[in-house]
Amino acid sequence: MKTIKEKHSLLMRWTHWVNFPVLAIMIWSGLFIYWANDSYGISVFGITMIRFFPEWFYSYFHIPQRLAEGMAFHFLFMWFFVINGILYVLYTFFSGAWRELVPGQRTFKEAWQVLLHDLHIRKTLPPQQKYNAAQRIAYTAIIIMGVGSVSTGLAIYKPVQFYWLCWLCGGYHFARILHFALTIGYVFFFVVHILQVVLAGWNNFRSVISGFEVGEDKEKLGTGQFTSEKTEK
Template sequence: MRWTHWVNFPVLLIMIWSGLFIYWANDAYGISIFGFSLFKFFPKWFYDYFHISRRLAEGMAFHFLFMWVFFINGLLYIGYTILSGAWRELLPKRGSFKEAWQVLLHDLHIRTTLPPQKKYNAAQRIAYTAIILMGFGSVFTGLAIYKPVQFYWICWLCGGYHVARILHFAFTIGYVLFFVIHVLQVVLAGWNNFRSVVSGFEVVETAIETEQEIAVENSQTNNSDGKQI
């Protein structure tokens, strides 16, 4: 599970990078009112800075290679999560949405107490489940755009070619936003937490500072993952 997390990071980066090459060829999205463009995704300086222009063929070649890695890695993650029972820690429960609101208030320093939590708090449960659903959504809408005739039914389920393309784009924006918050939270959670995401265990210091204990938190949940924020 840790492994798929770390594989996913560069792969998603490559998918977004090559996806931008493709998007550049017809950069249609933005918000305009009465023909006046208020806001357009990606101004010229952005394309220039990342050398995105005129690389459509290259973008497609990378996108259609790494889509396989993204897909297989996602399958491994979901498969492992189901088989190990780790999904119990991840799926939102009844009351998670209410609790997540309390977590949010706490994180924004509006509320001082935190609802009781196990490995993941309610907000994490929702966020991490959502990101998996988004990953599925990216593959699904991606297929709808990639083979709209052979997979006409996927295209239809996505609401047609245009809607599929917009959703595919929106999921990507979602990943970027997720990434920003995710990294911020990891920084706030501190080194010990980050270390656990790499090593798979967490050090819990007991009241007497000289006495440390390894809490291999597998004991409870049978999974080898660290506590993530």
């Protein structure tokens, strides 16, 4: 017998879905800012061997002329990103949901078992709760990354006013590298997250939209089987 049970609250789903377009616009606008001063690449003895983007890419999209546009969008949606993140953290803290998200002593070991299962190397999964071990690590990491993005972003934006924050981030140049590295981390997280959704199946994806999950009522199923066996005897 199929049952419907609540899995994700409205606020949890709201912050999840709002964060996706906001973060996408932040990355898009942040690239405009980065492209205006493309100083990163792989160099050997002062000779640039690899650049992230070729010259034709800049010419085709007229990127050097779009710095102001990128800054305007980036600083506007930064507020939505921060407010959405604060709401999410406050909810998980006061609702007690953080207990289901924060990794425990066995989480890293079980996350490895989840990975082996997803790669079809291991047949059985470790004990599953609301979130598996890999998800707990990923969701905790994304919160830490969000704090890091805001901190390094402020250090880059106002290095004089937030000189102490800039110092904590290792200086202006290192803060800029960290900010860029975190952006790559978001893209990597998004790819892995989509793969996890595909592997988890439609029922899991539906619960993130509706908040409810469809499952089997094992207790009623077991009672029915017991009654049937007793009747046959």
